[in-house]
Amino acid sequence: AIHLFGGICPIARCSKSLLNGPCGGSDHGKCEISKEVDCVWDMIVRKMMEQDRLGELLAFKPPKSWITARDGGPRKMIREELVK
Secondary structure, three states, X not given: OHHHHOOOOHHHHOOOOOOOXXXXXXXXXXXXXXXXXXXXXXXHHHHXXXXXXXXXXXXXXXXXXXXXXXXXXXXXXXOHHHOO
């Protein structure tokens, strides 16, 4: 699905792995986690504008289903000493 984002992966590059736009914490193209880090969504928007494909970003991207992920979802730890 990387083609939907101008060849830039928001899952890998966004600190929050957002698929539907910036979080609101970015400022002047920089990520809220550090002013040294470019906001990937700013990069994606600029790239899509260069490709005259900005309108494609308006389509909703559903949340990622982690069911088929390697670990099958959140990890579980059962502490036997607490199980009755």
